[in-house]
Amino acid sequence: MNCRHCNTKLLHTFLDLGFAPPSNAYLTIEDLPKTEKSYPLKIMVCDKCWLVQTLDFLDADQLFTSEYSYFSSTSSSWLDHSKSYVDKVCSMLALDEQSQVLEVASNDGYLLKNFVERNIPCLGIEPTDSTANAAEELGIPVVRKFFDEEFAKYLASKDLIADLIVGNNVYAHVPDINDFTRGLKIALKPSGTITLEFPHLMRLIEHGQFDTIYHEHYSYLSLYTSSRVLANNGLRVYNVEELTTHGGSLRIYACHQDDERQTHESVEQLLIREEEFGLKDLAVFKNFKSKVEKIKSDLLSFLIEQRKSGKSVVGYGAAAKGNTLLNYAGVKTDLLKYVVDASASKWNKYLPGSQIPIYDIEILRREEIDYLLILPWNIKEEVILQNSFLLDSETKFCVAIPHFHFCKTEQ
Ligand SMILES: [Zn+2]
Structure with missing residues (x-):
C-alpha cells in the first residue's frame, strides 16, 4: 500500500495489533454464537510525509453505520470543553447572526447547540443516523452525509460556504485525507477559519496510548504532517493550541494560503519540539x-x-x-x-x-x-x-x- 497522502510506498510498521473487529461493532446476544468479522489492525508510518496510518481493510461505510453508538454528549467534560471552545471562537472571530458555521461530523449536536443558542446559523454534517436524529431533536439542521470534495462543491453551489468550519475528532477518522482537505478548502469563505482537533501523535508515542488505535482512526497526526497535508491543498495553519483532551490533542487553526493573517509563533515552536521529540526519526516509531x-x-x-x-x-x-x-x-x-x-x-x-x-x-x-x-x-x-x-x-x-x-x- 502507498501513503494516503503522498503516495510513497509504505515500508515501515509502527505497530501491529493483530486482528481486531471494528471497535464500535457491539454485539447483541443473538450475535454471540456467530463468527465475528475481524480485520488486521496494522499501523504504518510514511518515511516521506511522516503520516502514521492504518493499512486499508475497511471502508468508512462499514464503520460509521446507522447504528453507530458513539454519542459525544455522554461525557460531561467533553460538553464543557465544547462550550468553552464556542465562547472563545465566537469572540475571536466575531461571529454573529450573519455568519455561517459548519461542523463536520456533528454527532449528536454536543457542539452546535451552543451556536444555536447564540442564533448563529450553523449546519451539521453527520453520516450516522442515530446521532443525527439526536442533534435534530435539539433544533440543529443536519445533513446526513460524509463530508468530501464533492459535497463541499454542493455546499458552495447552495451558497453555504462557511466563516468557520469545525472538525473535532474527525480529521484522523477520514479514509481519504486529501479529498477531505480539498473539501475544506472549497467550503471555506475567503476570510474564513477552519479549526481541527485531533489527538497528538507525539502524546500517543510519549504516553503509550496505543489503545487510541482502531480501524475508524485512519490517521495519527502531528502538527508537521497535518500542516503539510493542508498546505498541499492551499490552506495554511496559522495557530496551534495544545489541549489536554483525549490524552493530549492539538487544535489547529487554518485559513486560505493567501489570507492576510500572520502565522503565530506557536506553530514554529511546536514544529521544532516535534522534530526534537523524533517525529521524523524512524527509530522512535520502531521503539514504540x-x-x-x-x-x-x-x-x-x-x-x-x-x-x-x-x-x-x-x-x-x-x-x-x-x-x-x-x-x-x-x-x-x-x-x-x-x-x-x-x-x-x-x-x-x-x-x-x-x-x-x-x-x-x-x-x-x-x-x-x-x-x-x-x-x-x-x-x-x-x-x-x-x-x-x-x-x-x-x-x-x-x-x-x-x-x-x-x-x-x-x-
Ligand atoms: Zn506520505
Missing part, C-alpha cells in the same frame, strides 16, 4: 512496540493475580479505547466480569471481540467490586468523581495506560 508489550503484560499480571485471589474486577467505559486494549491483551470474561457504561444504547450488549457484557452503571451500586478498571483513562477524574460512592466500600480505581497503576483518590 516494547512500550505497548509492557502495558499488556502488566495488565494481564494484575488481572490474573486478582482472579487467583478471588477478587472481582469490573471495567468502566465500553468505548473504542477499551476494545483495542482488551482485544490486544486477550482479556475475556474470566478476567474481567463485565463492563459498565453510562450510555443506554450499549446496555445488555457485548464488547466486540472479547464478548464481555455491558451493563448499566447502576449495577455498581448493587454489587461488591474490588477493582474498577477505568478504560477511558482520559476521563478518569470524571469517572472517579461520579462513582465516589464506591470508595465507601473500598473499591479501588485503576487504569492500564500509560502504565498500570491505581488512581489517587480523596479517601
Whole structure:
C-alpha cells in the first residue's frame, strides 16, 4: 500500500495489533454464537510525509453505520470543553447572526447547540443516523452525509460556504485525507477559519496510548504532517493550541494560503519540539512496540493475580479505547466480569471481540467490586468523581495506560 497522502510506498510498521473487529461493532446476544468479522489492525508510518496510518481493510461505510453508538454528549467534560471552545471562537472571530458555521461530523449536536443558542446559523454534517436524529431533536439542521470534495462543491453551489468550519475528532477518522482537505478548502469563505482537533501523535508515542488505535482512526497526526497535508491543498495553519483532551490533542487553526493573517509563533515552536521529540526519526516509531508489550503484560499480571485471589474486577467505559486494549491483551470474561457504561444504547450488549457484557452503571451500586478498571483513562477524574460512592466500600480505581497503576483518590 502507498501513503494516503503522498503516495510513497509504505515500508515501515509502527505497530501491529493483530486482528481486531471494528471497535464500535457491539454485539447483541443473538450475535454471540456467530463468527465475528475481524480485520488486521496494522499501523504504518510514511518515511516521506511522516503520516502514521492504518493499512486499508475497511471502508468508512462499514464503520460509521446507522447504528453507530458513539454519542459525544455522554461525557460531561467533553460538553464543557465544547462550550468553552464556542465562547472563545465566537469572540475571536466575531461571529454573529450573519455568519455561517459548519461542523463536520456533528454527532449528536454536543457542539452546535451552543451556536444555536447564540442564533448563529450553523449546519451539521453527520453520516450516522442515530446521532443525527439526536442533534435534530435539539433544533440543529443536519445533513446526513460524509463530508468530501464533492459535497463541499454542493455546499458552495447552495451558497453555504462557511466563516468557520469545525472538525473535532474527525480529521484522523477520514479514509481519504486529501479529498477531505480539498473539501475544506472549497467550503471555506475567503476570510474564513477552519479549526481541527485531533489527538497528538507525539502524546500517543510519549504516553503509550496505543489503545487510541482502531480501524475508524485512519490517521495519527502531528502538527508537521497535518500542516503539510493542508498546505498541499492551499490552506495554511496559522495557530496551534495544545489541549489536554483525549490524552493530549492539538487544535489547529487554518485559513486560505493567501489570507492576510500572520502565522503565530506557536506553530514554529511546536514544529521544532516535534522534530526534537523524533517525529521524523524512524527509530522512535520502531521503539514504540516494547512500550505497548509492557502495558499488556502488566495488565494481564494484575488481572490474573486478582482472579487467583478471588477478587472481582469490573471495567468502566465500553468505548473504542477499551476494545483495542482488551482485544490486544486477550482479556475475556474470566478476567474481567463485565463492563459498565453510562450510555443506554450499549446496555445488555457485548464488547466486540472479547464478548464481555455491558451493563448499566447502576449495577455498581448493587454489587461488591474490588477493582474498577477505568478504560477511558482520559476521563478518569470524571469517572472517579461520579462513582465516589464506591470508595465507601473500598473499591479501588485503576487504569492500564500509560502504565498500570491505581488512581489517587480523596479517601
Ligand atoms: Zn506520505
